[in-house]
Amino acid sequence: MTFYTEDYFLHQQQFNSVINYAVILVLIILVLINSFRYLHHQLQTRYRDLGIIFFLLLLIFAGLQITNLEKSYSQQSQSLQMRPFIRAVARDHNISSDKVVVNSTTLTDGIIVRFNKKDYRVNLSPNGDNYTLTRAHVVDHRVIIEK
Template sequence: MTFYTESYFMHQQQFNSLVNYAVILVLILLVLINSFRYFRHQLQTRYRDLGIIFFLLLLIFAGLQVTNLEKTYSQQSQSLQMRPFIRAVAKDHGINPNKVVVNSTTLTDGIIVRFDKKDYRVNLSPSGDNYTLTRAHVVDHRVIIQK
């Protein structure tokens, strides 16, 4: 079972976006270099072909980045609810927020909260403004904590 800490919600999904931006920047540079070479040596069509290939790759990665940004925005809007929830649980039970872990990245009814080596099931109200914790026992005690 995978649990997530408060710091996970602060730093998630940033690395994938950085890699995509780096690939897009490299492809833009390759398109510009090949365009310069093509205009300089117009009789050699390989530069034109390479430029077209790099431009198509650039379009593919730009489309992937747009899709990734939409997905990331949706996940971040849902995970923004988790940080106040973790802090509220920590405050209510008088513990450090770093000691509270949850098994979901979105605040929904039925998630598991773990602190003080005990597991609790979260029961949310329909409006989502209050919760109750009931003691729960998990079947799989192997835990992976994502920080």
């Protein structure tokens, strides 16, 4: 079972986005280089063909990046709710927020919260403004903590 700390939500890495931005930048540079080559050597159509290929790849990666941004925006808005929840649990039980871990990246009914080496199931109210913790026992005791 994977648990997440408050720091995980604070420093959530968008590594795939960084790679996509790098590929898009390289493709833009390649399109520009091939455009200049084509304008300089207009009789050689291979530069035009390469430019078209690089431009199409640029459009594909830009579309993928837009899709990833929409998905990450949705996930980020959901994970923003977790940090206040973790802080509330820590404050209510007089412990540091570093000692509280959760098994989900989104705040939903039924997630597991772990602190003081004990597991609790979260029962949220319908509007999500309060919660109750019920002692829970997990089946799989292998724990991976993402920081």
